[in-house]
Amino acid sequence: MARSGVFIDGSWTADGPVLEIFDPSDTRVHVDTVVSGTADDLRDATQSALAAEESWRNTTPEDRAGVLRAAAQLLRDRANWIATAMVSEEGKTFKEARGEAVRAAGTLDYHADQALSTQDQVLLPIRSGAVTTVRRRPVGPVAVISPFNFPLLVPAWKIGPALAHGNTVVWKPSPLTPLTSINLMQLFDDAGLPRGVLNMVVASGEATADGLIGTPGIKAVTFTGSTAAGRAVQARLAGLDTRVQLEMGGNGPAIVLAGVDVGQVASEIARGAFASTGQRCTGIRRVIVVDQVEDFENALVAAAEGWNVGPGMDPTSDIGPLVSAAAQKAVRMRVDRLRAAGCAVLTGGDPVTGEARKHGHYVHPCIVTGLDPTSALAGEEIFGPVVVVYRVESPAEAFRLANATSFGLSAAVFSSDASDAMAAADSLQFGTVNMNFAGSVAAHVPFLGWGDSGFGPAEQGETAVEFFTRTQVVNVHGDDDG
Known part of the structure; x- marks a missing residue:
């Protein structure tokens, strides 16, 4: 009935x-x-x-x-x-x-x-x-x-x-x-x-x-x-x-400054990007890394590939399927558009293969580099487990790129110096700024977005x-x- x-x-x-x-x-x-x-x-x-x-x-x-x-x-x-x-x-x-x-x-x-x-x-x-x-x-x-x-x-x-x-x-x-x-x-x-x-x-x-x-x-x-x-x-x-x-919506950046523990930060950014299968308005969509941070892309790929994709009721699954076939199609089409724009897909973005997974709306966590930050694609929200990594020369450039979006929900900054927090917050046009973690929400804390x-x-x-x-x-x- x-x-x-x-x-x-x-x-x-x-x-x-x-x-x-x-x-x-x-x-x-x-x-x-x-x-x-x-x-x-x-x-x-x-x-x-x-x-x-x-x-x-x-x-x-x-x-x-x-x-x-x-x-x-x-x-x-x-x-x-x-x-x-x-x-x-x-x-x-x-x-x-x-x-x-x-x-x-x-x-x-x-x-x-x-x-x-x-x-x-x-x-x-x-x-x-x-x-x-x-x-x-x-x-x-x-x-x-x-x-x-x-x-x-x-x-x-x-x-x-x-x-x-x-x-x-x-x-x-x-x-x-x-x-x-x-x-x-x-x-x-x-x-x-x-x-x-x-x-x-x-x-x-x-x-x-x-x-x-x-x-x-x-x-x-x-x-x-x-x-x-x-x-x-x-x-x-x-x-x-x-x-x-x-x-x-959101197009949240994570800024990675010099001196951080690369593996630890990559793991936390993966959590912020891929939890809930990336279907969060507060999810990390962009990772902006200063040039002094070495080998970050490889660390982030390793973190992403460590997430087990599978059914939500399987206790070994870290990430479940997308909510619908339409959602899966939208994510895959976005990855295809990124490829067509000349981006490099370092890992993921493809459906999960295998008999046990082929009937679900699964997508492997995806990491992309090489996107022109001034392109229309860079300003769009991806509602799924996809992040784009950018390289910049300085913290000032990182903050400028982070703000180069119509969205202003949440941002994260990773630094070896916690005293950078308020200076970072002063530079970022977002309702919430998280320092050295990907972020969360709580009943007693105001939650708001700026801009779009x-x-x-x-x-x-x-x-x-x-x-x-x-x-x-x-x-x-x-x-x-x-």
Whole structure:
């Protein structure tokens, strides 16, 4: 029996297009069937969120925090089962999937704490005998649009603060990972979330544009996905009284300066480039090496070739398949274009051979050199396990090349002198700069991109309250004389 990908007003219901889920590790394996939603379902979900808005807004912070903590505990309890489902539809390794479940649970706990710690602020009065209070009030129903590559973690860091601060939600997850989304939605329902507070519709991009973006009643839209899709959301909302928060693509550089341990740095850069099969907006796409660093390319090739490519449920696999045949084709076409541009492919970029792998969407981790940094190819994001290595003469040239992109999500700098960190950060036009490691994200740390990587307030951390609430000033005077 097909599973429903639509949860509205406390009930599962769907009568839209059918999604057949096949295992990206072996596409001969049919995993499940999901009935997705339509534009009308998204409109109904918005009405449900509107109907529940007042009651949820008036729920105490303690009650909201309690639901989030209950959901976090259920996620920990079901982590193995949910991670297994994620592997079967998205392809990442079980270790990565289970780790994501644990991190998502921690994110919900963090925002439960934020629900309790966001308090009214009493200021100096604006006149004698008055009391001036600054309050944070819910913004209203929020549309959450989340991607396939982190189908638990990204929803947790959007839905968590939205609910914590008293907003209702319409959630549109990726149709590439409906099973993980269904499991997370069921978990919130089991945690005791009232009807209509969180509604989910697995739907296509076309249905989302028609039924959710710009729909009356939605007061804020938080989006994670490609830059093209994010800019389309932004354009559709132009001129409307709707808040927009976009986290989009990346073309992250890793700068390697003189004096580093070449093998250690190559291993860390490989992690930043190839983890999650390179399907991360924060992934390292470009490696910029100063000429004083010798033999780095060989060290990076050795590190890449040490990654075992295989099914996500195989404990010996370091990297799983790409999410879909289209994703695999896009990566292979990009590598072909790099070859046609005269680049040298030092390793990888080809499908994984062998009877046990030929039916999956696998690509060997790929390292390329010789690309003209001024070419159009150099400015494009590659959403897969491919990195391009550049050589430069000086740190100043490395920083200039790192900034020669429209993206500005994250960058990494590797140096033998940790005191270079702030100087490097001053030189780099990125929302996050990591020193001597490839980077990560955490619930308590703001996450944001510059340029074509982001728009609007930062996600995560204490700054999350800025997007999900409005400021209200209340002045109370004790007398009746005006």
